């Protein structure tokens with residue numbers, strides 16, 4: 231705790247100084263036991279930017295998204311989202327560990343789509359999408375239903391509103407999960423291998439939906455994916471991770487066509503072989 | 506001692522009245538056990554570690570003391586604190602409290618069975634804690650453990666004669682009273698046994714239908 235506090239002090243911004251929009255990782259350290267997954271990771275993502283995270287399994291990509299979603303806590307360093315720390319809040323002129331109320335505020339700008347969909351199986355598709363707008367944003371039931379129906383149309387599932395998730399294919403479930411996340415109007419959408427659990431023939435439908443969203447909104451996107459075609463289409467920038475560090479970054483053209491780093495080359499070969 | 510049908514018939518109404526009290530006490534006690542057990546199970550997951558630990562020890566304590574001792578304690582100790590409850594209410598609370606320790610473990614298993622991804626999705630959507638419990642976790646957790654919870658209803662029913670000890674006029678109490686008055690115990694006790702069997706068999710049958718409906722999915 232003490233080290234976390236001092237690290238936070240070191241980068242304590244004047245109000246507004248670090249208040250640049252977007253995401254910034256500032257010397258972020260994350261350990262699981264003795265396993266140091268991220269060591270002093272620094273990177274930023276501008277508001278509205280689409281960034282793809284690639285890299286071998288175990289390189290820390292999921293951990294990065296989970297830290298952003300506040301499903302994990304940093305051990306050291308600070309993650310800034312629109313100038314607010316995800317781990318510390320201001321009390322007077324001191325930074326203290328974030329409490330639940332503060333976390334709920336910073337979380338409200340961030341949405342996440344999971345590899346395993348994680349739809350609520352006890353609710354209809356429609357209720358999956360209206361649940362949080364009603365109980366978090368305070369929308370009336372009618373407003374939430376209207377919003378949900380628009381989103382279900384966007385993801386091509388208008389006819390499934392009353393179905394239960396168990397009756398849907400994986401691809402359909404994932405599209406509902408996307409609608410559910412978007413219903414909260416997040417500024418940032420995190421996507422963790424959202425097509426990895428899908429049968430191959432269902433992947434394209436989900437990626438098409440995400441392409442549409444990328445084209446029609448200015449949501450900041452962080453995608454972990456092995457779908458290089460998709461990454462090329464939507465992302466402004468690709469970050470190649472290995473062992474919790476960025477070993478190479480650049481435009482998708484550069485990373486996919488002329489990667490410089492040996493590990494990037496090896497990784498891309500391995501992924502292409504699988505496909 | 507020869508079985509006397511006439512005598513048996515004459516005491517049946519008394520015993521059936523006792524059975525009604527037994528069923529009443531069991532059902533009410535069961536309601537207490539279901540509610541209180543749920544409270545324990547949720548508190549064990551409290552963000553406050555102290556609350557979680559205290560509840561854990563309370564539940565452990567309740568489970569490792571005999572029901573009879575708990576009933577006596579409530580019956581004799583509560584009035585000393587100025588709270589006087591009828592024997593029946595004391596019995597219901599005692600049964601409910603005792604069995605809440607067991608139902609809480611059942612709920613706990615059901616809650617542990619809800620995939621962690623459900624909690625994470627709820628967090629990602631920023632759902633308030635109450636909503637996570639009421640809307641997401643409990644509906645999934647409880648559904649799975651309904652058959653197990655129902656088993657405890659039968660167990661409680663079989664434990665209900667202990668209420669005799671604190672003068673609740675349940676079935677065994679009635680049988681004993683009848684026996685003491687007429688000095689014939691064969692008929693009342695046999696009828697009590699038979700009535701217990703009938704109710705138990707009936708509820709087991711219902712339970713199996715419940716298992717069929719909710720079991721394993």
Ligand SMILES: Nc1ncnc2c1ncn2[C@@H]1O[C@H](COP(=O)(O)OP(=O)(O)O)[C@@H](O)[C@H]1O
Pocket residue numbers: 262265267285286287288289290291292293294
């Ligand atoms: N909850 C956890 N407990 C322990 N170790 C974990 C946990 N989550 C991730 N790790 C470890 O962190 C490392 C990075 O994992 P992860 O972020 O999932 O990588 P990636 O998504 O790039 O495959 C791995 O070594 C993994 O074993």
Ligand SMILES: [Mg+2]
Pocket residue numbers: 291292293423454
């Ligand atoms: Mg991963």
